[in-house]
Amino acid sequence: MRRTGVVPPLLRRALAPRTPHCHRHCDRPQRGHNLRALAPGWLCVYACPGGAVSVITYSEWSNADPTARLLPFVRAHTTPATLVRRRDLRLARRHGPELGAEAERYLARVHPPRAVSTVYWRLYPFKKKDGTVFRLFVCFRHGTERVQFFVAPGNIMSPPCPKCRVRTR
Amino acid sequence: MAEPKRLTIVLAPWCPHCEPLSVTEGNRLARRLKIPLRLLDIDHAAQEKEADRLVRRYGDSAPDYLIPQVFLEWSDGRVQHLLTGFSEEVPRTARAWADLLRSAWLRTLIRGASG
Ligand SMILES: [Zn+2]
Ligand SMILES: [Zn+2]
Numbered sequence: 001m002r003r004t005g006v007v008p009p010l011l012r013r014a015l016a017p018r019t020p021h022c023h024r025h026c027d028r029p030q031r032g033h034n035l036r037a038l039a040p041g042w043l044c045v046y047a048c049p050g051g052a053v054s055v056i057t058y059s060e061w062s063n064a065d066p067t068a069r070l071l072p073f074v075r076a077h078t079t080p081a082t083l084v085r086r087r088d089l090r091l092a093r094r095h096g097p098e099l100g101a102e103a104e105r106y107l108a109r110v111h112p113p114r115a116v117s118t119v120y121w122r123l124y125p126f127k128k129k130d131g132t133v134f135r136l137f138v139c140f141r142h143g144t145e146r147v148q149f150f151v152a153p154g155n156i157m158s159p160p161c162p163k164c165r166v167r168t169r
Numbered sequence: 170m171a172e173p174k175r176l177t178i179v180l181a182p183w184c185p186h187c188e189p190l191s192v193t194e195g196n197r198l199a200r201r202l203k204i205p206l207r208l209l210d211i212d213h214a215a216q217e218k219e220a221d222r223l224v225r226r227y228g229d230s231a232p233d234y235l236i237p238q239v240f241l242e243w244s245d246g247r248v249q250h251l252l253t254g255f256s257e258e259v260p261r262t263a264r265a266w267a268d269l270l271r272s273a274w275l276r277t278l279i280r281g282a283s284g
Contacts, residue, residue, distance in 0.1 A: 017255075017258070017261050018260075018261070018264075020257065055256055065230075086232055088233075089231065090233065090234060090256060091229040091230065091231050091234070091235070092235055092253040092254075092255070092256070093250065093253065095251070096272075096274070097251070097268065097274035098251070098252050098266070098268050098269040098272070099268060100268045101271075101272075101273070104272055104274065120235075
């Protein structure tokens with residue numbers, strides 16, 4: 001049996017969105033970037049090639065709520081940290097029957113039953129006083145261990161990250 | 170032996186994962202199980218209290234929790250959390266409902282109820 005928390009590839013496939021697109025930014029496909037920065041679970045940042053982020057997910061194969069692990073991580077990697085509000089983190093447990101036949105069979109083999117618990121951090125685009133809409137971006141230039149999240153006007157492709165002042169790819 | 174008694178969906182009418190998707194699919198599931206469906210609207214003060222209680226005690230609790238959340242109540246008082254809406258687009262939650270409705274879990278449950 002696998003260590004509690006680790007999410008095997010079969011379950012990752014069952015959980016992943018099919019074809020996420022970059023809404024209200026560039027409409028290009030978003031890709032899930034797996035980061036090894038948080039253990040024991042699966043941390044994934046869904047972002048477009050221009051760095052716009054739709055959601056950050058952290059999953060553990062465990063019944064326990066992993067929010068307490070994700071919250072300090074995103075706070076430590078976001079400028080400013082006050083952008084990360086507790087109420088924007090939301091838990092969802094998946095038990096198996098709602099994940100398709102393969103994942104259902106896989107999860108049914110484990111006793112006592114263990115759900116996959118996912119925490120979503122989603123920062124919705126917001127308007128500043130001058131009317132400019134800001135949204136969340138990510139910079140991977142610091143390496144996947146030291147990913148940086150920041151906000152910038154939502155109509156910009158690849159805005160400069162405040163930490164490295166270079167353009168994200 | 171315990172049997173399914175009622176299906177409850179915690180939802181909000183403005184949420185596209187909830188209406189019409191989860192109400193339609195919830196009705197389908199309740200019919201297959203031959204049990205009533207109860208909808209708890211989180212924007213309706215009286216229903217919100219019961220919704221919060223279910224979510225806190227049996228569901229996926231958070232200060233601003235995800236909807237819909239679907240619960241199966243059993244005759245012995247047990248409450249089983251079945252499904253929470255996905256944070257992604259509506260088609261992802263639709264797929265979860267489709268998978269749930271054709272799951273081995275549901276087939277076994279219906280066989281048990283009729284046999
Ligand atoms: Zn984009
Ligand atoms: Zn940077």
